[in-house]
Amino acid sequence: DAGITQSPRYKITETGRQVTLMCHQTWSHSYMFWYRQDLGHGLRLIYYSAAADITDKGEVPDGYVVSRSKTENFPLTLESATRSQTSVYFCATKSSGELFFGEGSRLTVL
């Protein structure tokens, strides 16, 4: 089915480890986004991409790396995970200004 798929849905890791969250879309939307959602902070934009090979920082990019070699994939990497990165991460695409979200990836850093 068309849409956005995030993986893994749940991940537990340890401080200092590298973690990659995957996001795949089947719509061929140009724009893709990574948000984190924490209690008391709502949704905060980490990185976004306007097209393949074009990425830009959002509100809270520190500690994260993204790439977009293909239109359909937009992985988010935590190079050295910290406890403060425990959160729910949402990938989204945009069409006609409206965002469409994946199911989320719940990450716990111990």
Added chain:
Amino acid sequence: ELKVEQNPLFLSMQEGKNYTIYCNYSTTSDRLYWYRQDPGKSLESLFVLLSNGAVKQEGRLMASLDTKARLSTLHITAAVHDLSATYFCAVEDWGSNYQLIWGAGTKLIIKP
């Protein structure tokens, strides 16, 4: 810098009652979005409001936009338990490459 404020942040109400959630924003924009999120789930688009005076309705929910007042409202009519969720508004920020700036969300609990 565009800021978006929702109020109330938490609302507990009885079935059958009417209520309104407010979304204020600080700088010029004429695009506003409402989303719903159920606990542990993703965000679902409810309404897209694209101009001053826009009004959209879906079932017991009605959203409106007043760009001059920089205010959007989400009105709930004769609430039912199934509308319990967290509701977010998001405003398109012309000054940040048209990215969406999000309100903190309103957690709505509707008691039978």
